[in-house]
Amino acid sequence: MLEIGTLEDPDKVAWSLPPSKSHMIRWLALSSQCPSNTELHFEGKPGKDVEDMANCMEFFGAEISRESGKWIIGGNPSGSGDPIGNLWCGNSGTAARVVTAMAAAMGTPTSIDGDDSLRGRDGSALSNALRNIGCNISSESLPCTVEGALHSGSVEIDLSESSQALTAFLLASPRFPHGIEAKLLGKPVSRDYSELTVQICKTCGWSGSISERVPLEPWEVNTPG
Secondary structure (H helix, E strand, O other): OOOOOOOOOHHHOOOOOOOOHHHHHHHHHHHOOOOOEEEEEOOOOOOHHHHHHHHHHHHOOOEEEEEOOEEEEEOOOOOOOOOOOEEEOOOOHHHHHHHHHHHHOOOOOEEEEOOHHHHOOOOHHHHHHHHOOOOEEOOOOOOEEEEOOOOOEEEEEEOOOOOHHHHHHHHHHHHOOOOEEEEEEOOOOOHHHHHHHHHHHHHOOOOOOOOOEEEEOOOOOOOOO
């Protein structure tokens, strides 16, 4: 519980808040696939969701130096990982979906898990789409084992309940072995999050755009800085 006493001059209070997990998770996903180092600057201390995502990116071969107010990410565009290992996504649905899509692009078996709350969430929108292009996924929810390799083709992504599947495809597409086409269905319910993903991808060099049919070709991540 956070208790705040009486403030003498509340107009001059400065709060140091943790960095946005929505931004940090997306930046970690892309910077881990960048051929050069990326510096992420922030105030406060990253939350548990961000730490869990960072640990997963290290599994995929990224090197992350954690300093106060700054993380330096050494990317690994080709990806790597131990197929025996487990990726822990904690309570983050976004991290779980992004990590699942990135694991599908690797071609080696990867086990993914999370806490009880995350285990109860339905991941069928993403898993069904990945299965349509050659991925083997053991379950619609966590824990699950994911194994590529992906082939070219088209997938359908339903945005009427969540944009996480679209976010996962966009952030994992730099490592896709082949181009695919994503057909977007339903009325988006979390457009702000998908727009954030698109904005960050474009900042890092993605040249695509969002429409009813989205071509997703492999692309090289170039983070700014």
